[in-house]
Amino acid sequence: MSIPEQDWQAAVTAIADAEQAVISCHVHPDGDALGSALALHRALANTGRKAVVSFSEPFTVAPHYRFLPGLDRLTPPDQVPAAADLFVCFDAGSLDRLGSLVDAFEGAARTVVVDHHASNTRFGDINLIDPASPASAVLCRELLRRLGLPLDRDIATCLYTGLVTDTGRFQYQATSPDTHRLAAELLAAGVEQYEVAKAVFETNRIGYLRLVADALGQLVQVPEASLVWTRVGLADLAAHGVDMEETEGLIDLVRTDGASDVAAVLKEQPDGTWKVSLRSKGATDVGRIATRFGGGGHKFAAGFTTELDPEATVAAVVEAVTGHATSPLAR
Ligand code: AMP
Ligand code: MN
Ligand code: MN
Numbered sequence: 001m002s003i004p005e006q007d008w009q010a011a012v013t014a015i016a017d018a019e020q021a022v023i024s025c026h027v028h029p030d031g032d033a034l035g036s037a038l039a040l041h042r043a044l045a046n047t048g049r050k051a052v053v054s055f056s057e058p059f060t061v062a063p064h065y066r067f068l069p070g071l072d073r074l075t076p077p078d079q080v081p082a083a084a085d086l087f088v089c090f091d092a093g094s095l096d097r098l099g100s101l102v103d104a105f106e107g108a109a110r111t112v113v114v115d116h117h118a119s120n121t122r123f124g125d126i127n128l129i130d131p132a133s134p135a136s137a138v139l140c141r142e143l144l145r146r147l148g149l150p151l152d153r154d155i156a157t158c159l160y161t162g163l164v165t166d167t168g169r170f171q172y173q174a175t176s177p178d179t180h181r182l183a184a185e186l187l188a189a190g191v192e193q194y195e196v197a198k199a200v201f202e203t204n205r206i207g208y209l210r211l212v213a214d215a216l217g218q219l220v221q222v223p224e225a226s227l228v229w230t231r232v233g234l235a236d237l238a239a240h241g242v243d244m245e246e247t248e249g250l251i252d253l254v255r256t257d258g259a260s261d262v263a264a265v266l267k268e269q270p271d272g273t274w275k276v277s278l279r280s281k282g283a284t285d286v287g288r289i290a291t292r293f294g295g296g297g298h299k300f301a302a303g304f305t306t307e308l309d310p311e312a313t314v315a316a317v318v319e320a321v322t323g324h325a326t327s328p329l330a331r
Contacts, residue, residue: 018086027099031165036090039158043149056099062245069154093117134174137162153190207240229264
C-alpha cells in the first residue's frame with residue numbers, strides 16, 4: 001500500500017481525538033462512497049462516539065443502494081455542523097466533489113481525505129490516497145483496523161457493497177488476491193452476498209430495461225477512436241418513467257462492445273448540461289481525458305460534465321482519444 005505510515009497514524013489520532021466527526025463522500029454517491037461513509041459512521045457509533053454522516057444535495061440515494069444499513073442515520077446536508085472538529089470524506093477526488101458540503105469541510109478544524117482516485121488533489125490536512133486500491137472501502141477497512149473498531153454484519157455489508165461495485169463484481173484491473181481476501185473477511189463477518197447482488201445488480205424496473213433498449217438501439221461506433229457511445233436525454237427518462245440515478249449500469253452494457261476500447265454514455269442533466277461517463281478496457285487513459293475536460297476519475301473509469309451538445313462532446317472526446325492513446329489498440 002502506497003500510503004505512508006505516518007499518514008495512517010495521523011488519521012487514526014485525528015479520528016480518535018475528535019469530539020464529533022462529520023463523515024461524508026462525493027455528490028451523487030455510488031456504492032463505494034456511501035458504503036465507506038456509512039461503515040465508518042456505524043463503527044464509531046457502535047463504540048458510543050458522536051459522529052454525523054451526510055452527503056451533498058441532491059440528498060437522495062440511488063434506488064440500487066436503498067438497502068444499505070444505516071441510511072436512516074443520514075443527516076441532511078443543511079444540518080451538518082459548520083465547524084466540526086473533524087471532517088472525514090471518502091471517495092472524493094477533489095474538494096468540489098463534496099458539493100454543498102464544501103463549506104462544512106472548509107469550516108472543520110481538521111480534515112481527512114480517504115480516496116483511491118489517481119487524480120486526487122490531496123485537499124485534506126491528512127490524505128490517505130492509494131490509486132492502486134480498487135475501492136475506497138478497502139482503505140476504510142484498513143482505517144477501522146487501525147482504529148481498533150471491529151466489524152459487524154452491517155459495517156461489512158456497507159464495505160462489501162463498495163468493494164463489489166467498484167471492482168465491477170471483482171473483474172476490473174485493480175482486483176487482486178487482497179481484494180478477494182477482503183471479500184472473504186467481509187462475508188465471514190456476516191454479509192449476505194446474494195442479497196447485496198440482488199439489490200445492486202439484479203433489480204431493475206421494466207421502464208429502465210425499456211430505456212436501455214432505446215439507448216442500445218442508438219449506439220454509435222466511432223472506429224477511428226475505437227469508441228462506442230450513446231445518450232440518455234431527459235425526454236427518454238420521462239418516456240419510461242425512469243430517474244437518472246437508475247441508469248448507472250448502462251455504461252457497463254455499452255462497454256461490452258467487443259469492437260471498441262472506449263465507451264461513453266452521455267446523460268442530460270436537469271439544467272441542460274450533459275454528464276459524460278467514460279470507460280476503457282485498458283488502451284486509453286480516460287481519467288486523463290476527463291480531467292482535461294474539467295472532470296476526473298480513474299485511468300479506466302472517469303467522467304465529466306459539459307455544456308456542449310452530445311455530437312460536439314463526442315467529437316472532442318474522439319480527438320482526445322486519438323491524440324492520447326497509450327497503445328496502438330486505441331487507434
Ligand atoms: P461515473 O461514470 O459517474 O460512474 O464515474 C466514473 C468515475 O469518474 C468515478 O470514479 C467518479 O468519481 C469519476 N467522475 C465522474 N464524474 C466526475 C466529475 N464530474 N468530476 C470528477 N470525477 C468524476
Ligand atoms: Mn465513487
Ligand atoms: Mn470509489
